[in-house]
Amino acid sequence: MKASIPVAGLGALLLAAGAVGCGAEQSPEMTPAAAVAKAAKNTDDITSVRYRLSGTSPESGKVKGDASMRLKPTIAMSMKMTGPVDGAAETVEIRLVDKAMYLGGGAEMAKEMDGKTWLKFDLSGSDAGKELDRSGSASQAEQNPAAESTFLTSAKDVKKVGTEKVEGVETTHYTGTFTLADLRASLKGKNASIRENREKSIKQYEKMGVEKFTMDTWIDGDDHTKQFRMKGAADKGPLDMTITFLDYNKPVNVTAPPAKDVADLADLFKELDAS
Template identity: 30%
Template sequence: MRTSTVRRVGVAVAVAAALTSVGACGGSDDGGTSKAKGKDGSSGSGVVKTDAIAALLDVQKKTGAAHSAKIEGTMVMGSTRSLKQSGALDWSDGVTGAMEITYTGGAMADTMKKAGGNGTMQARYFKDGYAADMGAALAQQTGGKRWISYSYDDLAELGGAAGAAMKDQMQNTTPDQGVKSLLASGDVKEVGKEQVRGVATTHYSGTVDVAELTAKNSKLDADQLAALKKQLNDAGVTTETVDIWVDGNDLLVKKSERGQMKTGELNMTFFYSDYGTKVSAERPPAGETVAFKELLKQQQGAAGNAS
């Protein structure tokens, strides 16, 4: 595998794994049987709320306090990547857990195929970074090391301002981010009552206009507004439609985000279930793991020796 290919795959995997975690914790119903439940295991009936803002403030609080959930969803990010993922994440103290990610199209899927991969990988998330299993194709080039580990500090150093922003998002994002986006929209409305995977939900919707994210038309504080605006601007998103479906326990069942990016369509849909589930993420064996920063040094050194 050439140096440029290793670097390109490694960087792409870093971004994809990071965005998957941020989106899942932060972005069309395809059916299924999983059901979102409260921590007591009940689906709940709740009290109908006429004030959408007040209702969403409750959702933000209760979902944020639930600490963990099983998550699955799909993501399309312009021409760069489309993927699906499933797993479980815990956000009680940073983001930890594991997600299986399958690339279904875009430039990233092409890069993975050219590198010998099958398009599917597992990402494990820890407080200080994450690791991605790149499979046998990578192991053949790295002496049996199929896992690439990414330190958030290294990503911040290698990626400059973008890397620093990614580090902050990965360490601080929680599933109530979609609710915060709706609160920031200033025009959030209750759409109606709908069934999502067998769960009775209330559907809320709003359009986030990045240029108008100001304190006077939202319930967010200045720091939250600034962080949200930067996240959207960095991706080239000018407007984003956010929809959430909430059960009777004020917990997210489904979240959808749609908009336009610099590279094309942005479309993310996530489903949440089994709140309070136990989440574990074991670090891969050291003998099968290479740090991304070290991998770059090795490949750059090999290229220098060959020239």
């Protein structure tokens, strides 16, 4: 194996991955805050989601991607993302399955990895997995966009913008602002799972240096979030990310890449130490 390991650029794309129905309009008697809260409550029963993301990340610049994610009984995810790596647009595939993360860099990675097109990070306690987790990339890749869609409930100024179609679906558009302090305050009284998910997000946004957010949410007639957009000013540039949900609760099957195409980062570290 060559000593050069193309991890840094791919890690930046990972940081961008997190930072994600049809029917009639909601009842006119429902206040904006109540409509947003109802949609947030409906995320509790989501078992899987397919979504599209696009926008600007402070670490990665302009990115876009498509993903399928299983939330229950265990987390699994498959995503293809395009963003700048070393000044050029690159597409990578990310898979999370069986407590491991796989990064597929295609031909460019194969040049550096003796023909291997996938890089494996063991997330079950290995040194390589711990290093990835310290960078925030693992937590960001595992981030549940359905959970982040609930953040508008933290805002005290939620208002209705109007009705709009998103992906051909009639939705009601709401907007509001909140801070990380508001997000923390919203954890009171929540169950352990919700607190854990929101704490992960809060820590990631702290690392970015984002303190205040503007959020827009589009809610369909079945009281599900169809789309949300989060904007904020970070230390290293603007955050402006839109997540559009394409479907909920459909089967999501993610498999590990063929072993012959995978280089394990733990093994590469051992080789580098021995050289």
